[in-house]
Amino acid sequence: xxxxxxxxxxxxxxxxxxxxxxxxxxxxxxxxxxxxxxxxxxxxxxxxxxxxxxxxxxxxxxxxxxxxxxxxxxxxxxxxxxxxxxxxxxxxxxxxxxxxxxxxxxxxxxxxxxxxxxxxxxxxxxxxxxxxxxxxxxxxxxxxxxxxxxxxxxxxxxxxxxxxxxxxxxxxxxxxxxxxxxxxxxxxxxxxxxxxxxxxxxxxxxxxxxxxxxxxxxxxxxxxxxxxxxxxxxxxxxxxxxxxxxxxxxxxxxxxxxxx
Amino acid sequence: xxxxxxxxxxxxxxxxxxxxxxxxxxxxxxxxxxxxxxxxxxxxxxxxxxxxxxxxxxxxxxxxxxxxxxxxxxxxxxxxxxxxxxxxxxxxxxxxxxxxxxxxxxxxxxxxxxxxxxxxxxxxxxxxxxxxxxxxxxxxxxxxxxxxxxxxxxxxxxxxxxxxxxxxxxxxxxxxxxx
Numbered sequence: 001x002x003x004x005x006x007x008x009x010x011x012x013x014x015x016x017x018x019x020x021x022x023x024x025x026x027x028x029x030x031x032x033x034x035x036x037x038x039x040x041x042x043x044x045x046x047x048x049x050x051x052x053x054x055x056x057x058x059x060x061x062x063x064x065x066x067x068x069x070x071x072x073x074x075x076x077x078x079x080x081x082x083x084x085x086x087x088x089x090x091x092x093x094x095x096x097x098x099x100x101x102x103x104x105x106x107x108x109x110x111x112x113x114x115x116x117x118x119x120x121x122x123x124x125x126x127x128x129x130x131x132x133x134x135x136x137x138x139x140x141x142x143x144x145x146x147x148x149x150x151x152x153x154x155x156x157x158x159x160x161x162x163x164x165x166x167x168x169x170x171x172x173x174x175x176x177x178x179x180x181x182x183x184x185x186x187x188x189x190x191x192x193x194x195x196x197x198x199x200x201x202x203x204x205x206x207x208x209x210x211x212x213x214x215x216x217x218x219x220x221x222x223x224x225x226x227x228x229x230x231x232x233x234x235x236x237x238x239x240x241x242x243x244x245x246x247x248x249x250x251x252x253x254x255x256x257x258x259x260x
Numbered sequence: 261x262x263x264x265x266x267x268x269x270x271x272x273x274x275x276x277x278x279x280x281x282x283x284x285x286x287x288x289x290x291x292x293x294x295x296x297x298x299x300x301x302x303x304x305x306x307x308x309x310x311x312x313x314x315x316x317x318x319x320x321x322x323x324x325x326x327x328x329x330x331x332x333x334x335x336x337x338x339x340x341x342x343x344x345x346x347x348x349x350x351x352x353x354x355x356x357x358x359x360x361x362x363x364x365x366x367x368x369x370x371x372x373x374x375x376x377x378x379x380x381x382x383x384x385x386x387x388x389x390x391x392x393x394x395x396x397x398x399x400x401x402x403x404x405x406x407x408x409x410x411x412x413x414x415x416x417x418x419x420x421x422x423x424x425x426x427x428x429x430x431x432x433x434x435x436x437x438x439x
Contacts, residue, residue, distance in 0.1 A: 016282040018292075029290045036288065037295035044299045048306050055314040060322055073315050093308030101303055120282075122289045126296055188283065 012195040016119055016188070036123075039115040043104035051100075072100070076245065083249035087256050094134070095252075098127065099245035102183065106237035109187060110230075118240075119187040121180060128180035131248045139255035150258040179247055186240045190233045197226035403438075410434045 022033035054069030062070055076096045080088045102118055109116025117123055139147040151168040152161055201223035208216025282288075411430050418425050425433075 013281060018282055018285065018288040024291070026294075029294075030287060031291040031294040032288070033295065034288055034291055036292055037299075040295060040299050044303045047303060048311070051307065051311045051315070055311045055318070058314070058318045058321075060325060066318075070315065070319060073312070073319065093304065093312055096312060097300070097304040097307050100307075101300060120292060121284070122292045123296055126293055127300075130300075184283070 012192040012199070015115070015191060015195060018120075035115045036117055036120060039108055040105065040117045040123075043101065043108050043117065046108075047100050047104045079242075079246055080249050083246060084253040084256055088249060088252055091134075091249075091252050095245050095248055098131070098248055099241055102127070102244050103238065103241035106187065106241055107234075109191065110234055110237055116187050116191055118183055119191060121184045124184040125176075125180040127183075127244070128176040131179065131251060132176040135251045135255045138252075139258060142255065143258050147255070147258045150254055154259065175247075175251060179244065183240050183244055186236055190229075190236050194226065194229055194233055197222055197229055201226055407431075407434055407438060410438065 018034045018036050020032040020034050021038055024030075024032050050065070051069050051072075054066045057063065057066040059066055073096070076099055077089070077092060079099075080092050080095050084091065105117040105123075108114050109119065136147075139150070143149075151165050151172065153164070153168070156164055201219050204215045204219030204222060208214075208219055411427070411434050414430050414434055415425070415427075418430075
């Protein structure tokens with residue numbers, strides 16, 4: 001067996017490698033269409049195709065596709081309504097887009113050999129910055145300077161504010177960072193784990209085939225673990241999209257009602 | 261942990277290059293941001309302009325339809341209740357009428373029966389009287405016959421004793437003994 005090939009195969013970072021599909025640049029900036037862009041495009045196309053098809057149905061008694069899409073609609077609408085109130089519904093299309101963008105990216109990432117768009121910090125970071133920009137921009141546009149009451153919750157005795165305000169400011173600044181890192185780290189670590197267990201199982205079973213029977217037993221255990229991890233990662237893929245969306249709603253709620 | 265992992269994987273890669281960690285490589289970041297912006301905006305606009313309004317329209321129409329159907333059902337239910345009440349009223353009326361008719365018939369029959377009973381009673385009484393009259397007549401006749409027999413027997417007895425009593429005396433003695 002080729003030694004070098006074997007070693008690239010067990011490199012769990014390889015799956016995050018960005019490679020150019022189409023060389024593009026604008027004003028000297030490299031904006032090449034990469035595998036990352038390709039899978040992002042796939043997610044967006046699938047999302048538009050699914051919801052576009054479902055929305056074109058308009059049946060009084062929905063079929064399976066329409067029903068699924070409407071469950072998604074109701075799910076996001078309830079999430080927005082319960083965390084940000086009725087006024088929060090003006091952000092419903094944004095939260096819906098965000099949730100399903102991340103959801104489709106995560107789910108496509110679960111397919112072997114697919115690229116996980118959300119495993120790149122630049123993507124999750126950009127989404128988090130978008131969210132927090134909207135929160136700040138809308139918060140100031142709607143509430144003016146009273147938006148900054150967010151950092152000084154009412155009802156505390158005045159000396160407390162010397163501690164409270166810095167804590168609130170830091171926690172606010174930490175929001176985009178944690179929002180971006182949570183999704184990025186979950187997808188990255190999850191996919192590394194999947195890759196490690198899969199290659200581990202394959203190598204051990206390979207060793208068992210060349211005589212080391214005990215290795216086969218461990219290999220089968222590792223394979224079972226890989227299956228369990230796949231199930232877990234599927235859960236994480238859905239859950240992290242949900243967490244991203246619901247935290248967006250929570251932050252938008254602050255922009256809508258800063259004094260709360 | 262990530263760094264440890266990097267160090268772990270480092271020696272698998274060619275020795276001359278430092279290990280690149282793809283998510284932290286800079287060269288693809290502008291491209292990623294560019295395509296993210298375009299694709300996210302595309303998704304946002306197609307969802308918010310075309311798809312979501314259509315879906316909310318469908319959902320709203322359905323809930324309107326359900327509400328109107330429920331209204332109609334309530335209306336029909338009310339009508340049914342009314343019809344049932346009317347029916348119950350008519351049944352009650354019919355029952356009352358039937359009861360009245362039955363009572364009337366019963367009263368009529370009662371009256372007829374009392375009249376008939378009275379008539380029959382009177383007839384029986386009459387017959388009884390006649391019968392009693394006849395019985396007492398018969399008894400009187402019988403008593404007369406007995407008296408005659410007693411007179412004859414007394415005549416015969418006195419004759420055996422060699423005596424002779426007049427018929428009038430005999431008759432008087434017999435009737436004294438009998439009464």
